[in-house]
Amino acid sequence: MQSRQSIMEMFSTFVQFDADRFSRWATESRLRRSIHSCLQQNPKEGSEYFWALYWYKFWQVPETQSLAKQHLSAYLQEPCYWTSQKTAASFVSTQYKLSDCFQVAIAQIDRVLKGFNPSQTSSLKNYAGIIFGSAIRETLRQRHEVDICTDWGLLRKISQKRLDEALQNAGLSLAEIPAYILAWSCFKTLYVPTKAANSRQLSRPDEATWEAITKAYNAQSTQPTNPPTLEKLLLNAAKATRKYLYPTPDSLNVARGGDDSPEILDNLPGTEQASLIQEIVSQEEEAARNSQQTEINNVLVAAIAQLESPMPEILSLYYTQQLNQEAIAQQLDMKQYTVSRRLTKAKEMLLKSVASWSQDKLHISLTSDILKGMSALIEDWLQNYYSASNT
Incomplete structure (x- = not known):
């Protein structure tokens, strides 16, 4: 359980940069008043997971979407920063700075909120980290291709x-x-x-x-x-x-409006939303997912071990050394389109393994949205897996 002060800071402060370095946390006073009012109406709720789900639910309501998005943007500043720092470090040759990567990632807030599903993902922060990392990597790879073109x-x-x-x-x-x-x-x-x-x-x-x-x-x-x-x-x-x-993304870490601007909600969401609060509490009290994550890790490791050559080598070169398909083709003495097909096939086989496990263990009915979410999780897992194996 976090303190009230900690919760207030999580949902009302934004990262500020000085050149390419972290400078400070800037507080948006209107958001601070908003979260303070909510804490007064719900004094027993001191979990960041609870408040993340709380604002996520209100983001789904048109009348409260703007306020909720600002609170969630503040909440996701920290995972955005650390994901940006980690991902940028793996692209040592890029001209993008940490602050540039941060802006690329934080611009994906809408994508994060639209794709997040509390029943399938351990936390909003974890899911956001996956989307942030994917967006930065894709932007840097594509930007690198353009930067090196005359x-x-x-x-x-x-x-x-x-x-x-x-x-x-x-x-x-x-x-x-x-x-x-x-x-x-x-x-x-x-x-x-x-x-x-x-x-x-x-x-x-x-x-x-x-x-x-x-x-x-x-x-x-x-x-x-x-x-x-x-x-x-x-x-x-x-x-x-x-x-x-590749335009310069607009940062969301700039406070909107002045202190004297009208409040978005005069009657902030609180204890009168009994059914909503109960729903969030029930989600917060779901069984820990650590064992499931361990099982998924084991499934993916086993799936990689069963891949036919040269798919494991291609995965390693792609994720460990950050080589593009052309460079991999030259190193393995094969055609570029062959590398592309083998890379795609390897990811499809990993997705099939996780999907099969999900159906057997979790009894999940697989939809296109769920499969997309699984693909994003596998992409992030591959990055972490091969990064760890290289250290």
């Missing part, structure tokens, strides 16, 4: 649809965008690398190619241009594409 490589990889979306996102008008699309189309058609070079190695087109691109552009445009202007146009398109694909 502008010319990126322009060859992007589709017209994504480029059009990126240009609109950059604030260009519908009248301006066609010139960029035409320039990009001429570039992609005429700039074909003559040697085997991937997107991270493509260099600026030579002068002859620029002349050809410009000639093709002028033949289709009512406003002729020259190579330098066309190059500037394409570089701006590449810049807009990078910004669109």
